[in-house]
Amino acid sequence: MTQTVRGTGPGPETSPAAASSPAALSATYVYAVCRGCDPEVFAGLPGQAPGAPVRLLRFGALEAVVQDVPAASFGEEALRERLGDRAELERCARAHHAVIAAAAATAATLPLPLATLYLGDGRARAALSADASRFLDALRRIAGRVEWGVKVYAGREVRRGPGTERRNAGTGTPGRVAAPDGPDDKAARGTAARPGHAYLERLRGVRQEREQRQEAGLGAAEAVDRALGGLAVASRRLRSHDTAVTGGRGAQLLNAAYLVAEGRRDEVAEAVGAVRERPECRGVEVELTGPWVPYSFVDGGERDARG
Amino acid sequence: MTTSDPRDPPGAVHRPASEGRTGRLELDPDRVGRDLVCLVLTVVELLRQLMERQALHRCDLGDVSDDQIERIGTTLMLLDERMDELCVQHGLTRDDLNLDLGPLGTLLER
Numbered sequence: 040m041t042q043t044v045r046g047t048g049p050g051p052e053t054s055p056a057a058a059s060s061p062a063a064l065s066a067t068y069v070y071a072v073c074r075g076c077d078p079e080v081f082a083g084l085p086g087q088a089p090g091a092p093v094r095l096l097r098f099g100a101l102e103a104v105v106q107d108v109p110a111a112s113f114g115e116e117a118l119r120e121r122l123g124d125r126a127e128l129e130r131c132a133r134a135h136h137a138v139i140a141a142a143a144a145t146a147a148t149l150p151l152p153l154a155t156l157y158l159g160d161g162r163a164r165a166a167l168s169a170d171a172s173r174f175l176d177a178l179r180r181i182a183g184r185v186e187w188g189v190k191v192y193a194g195r196e197v198r199r200g201p202g203t204e205r206r207n208a209g210t211g212t213p214g215r216v217a218a219p220d221g222p223d224d225k226a227a228r229g230t231a232a233r234p235g236h237a238y239l240e241r242l243r244g245v246r247q248e249r250e251q252r253q254e255a256g257l258g259a260a261e262a263v264d265r266a267l268g269g270l271a272v273a274s275r276r277l278r279s280h281d282t283a284v285t286g287g288r289g290a291q292l293l294n295a296a297y298l299v300a301e302g303r304r305d306e307v308a309e310a311v312g313a314v315r316e317r318p319e320c321r322g323v324e325v326e327l328t329g330p331w332v333p334y335s336f337v338d339g340g341e342r343d344a345r346g
Numbered sequence: 347m348t349t350s351d352p353r354d355p356p357g358a359v360h361r362p363a364s365e366g367r368t369g370r371l372e373l374d375p376d377r378v379g380r381d382l383v384c385l386v387l388t389v390v391e392l393l394r395q396l397m398e399r400q401a402l403h404r405c406d407l408g409d410v411s412d413d414q415i416e417r418i419g420t421t422l423m424l425l426d427e428r429m430d431e432l433c434v435q436h437g438l439t440r441d442d443l444n445l446d447l448g449p450l451g452t453l454l455e456r
Contacts, residue, residue, distance in 0.1 A: 233416050233419075234419070234420055234423060235415065235416035235417060235418065235419025235420035235421075235422075235423065236415060236416055236419055237419070238419045238420070238422060238423035238426075239401065239402065239405060239415065239418070239419040239422070242398055242402060242422070243402055246399075246402065249455060290452075
């Protein structure tokens with residue numbers, strides 16, 4: 040769950056507790072890099088370690104938004120344990136986002152990944168300074184732009200499996216022809232005496248329906264990607280969430296982020312709306328979120344998350 | 347290496363595919379037994395679905411007689427019923443019979 044800052048300088052230590060001397064009881068947690076940020080905006084924000092203030096750490100022309108956190112609870116082991124817990128991860132992510140959103144409200148802000156940690160301010164400054172030119176490039180790239188997220192989910196299956204209607208067809212009671220009782224039982228009437236044929240027919244129907252749903256979803260994903268790709272200065276495909284996380288929804292067919300100039304909110308909403316309206320996209324769920332601080336465009340944006 | 351993205355709604359997190367449902371192994375004997383049954387039934391269900399697919403394919407090709415189709419269909423239907431019974435016996439639902447392959451999706455189609 041930790042991610043290192045890319046660059047030529049000394050990398051961040053994600054395991055301060057393990058690597059450090061016993062004297063180093065606190066680590067420096069870096070939220071973001073910004074330019075011209077007002078430290079007042081962080082007043083009252085708990086961040087990752089309530090009690091310690093969220094503050095600015097200057098390096099060159101830039102400043103990092105940092106906080107002292109107890110090294111013991113941010114060691115490699117402790118972090119893995121905590122971020123493996125969904126509720127704790129959510130709390131950490133929200134705290135991280137709250138600080139970044141506060142910074143972004145007043146200054147050009149480059150968010151850093153969750154749990155970017157250094158062994159103290161000195162190490163943080165050295166590592167960040169080594170990456171200063173990359174940060175400046177990225178700040179230029181995202182200046183005046185926001186991120187919009189789009190997720191497309193395939194529609195859910197309406198009926199489950201070919202076996203669902205089996206009981207209606209009466210094949211559970213051998214030797215007796217079932218009384219048709221459903222709207223689409225015309226087929227069942229013809230095949231009720233031949234339950235094997237009826238089962239295969241239902242199987243075929245279920246498969247066809249699933250294929251149609253899949254196709255509609257992929258079509259919607261492509262359409263929305265084309266529409267927003269036209270508005271965006273950069274786009275990025277993110278890793279799809281697995282179904283355990285997306286809950287009751289269908290498979291996630293698109294999880295993409297678009298870097299769009301500020302103030303084009305209506306155009307973005309319109310583009311997504313137009314895809315939702317398409318008759319072939321009925322049942323497909325298109326979710327739009329944003330505007331966000333451009334989390335997904337810190338390192339370029341042409342790269343694919345899968346790569 | 348994954349990035350947790352604070353933009354995501356509550357509970358929606360990127361997780362490495364190697365993590366299980368809870369991210370750790372349960373060593374409770376009852377649970378292990380149930381999980382093993384679930385895994386075995388998942389594999390059986392995969393084979394059953396492959397058979398169904400193959401059967402439809404063969405019927406489409408038209409090289410099976412009407413009687414054979416009827417027999418194949420009846421057999422598959424009974425297998426489907428049997429799966430339901432096995433699930434009930436072990437306190438599982440058909441939706442439990444699946445494996446999450448992370449970015450690859452699920453083993454069985456939903």
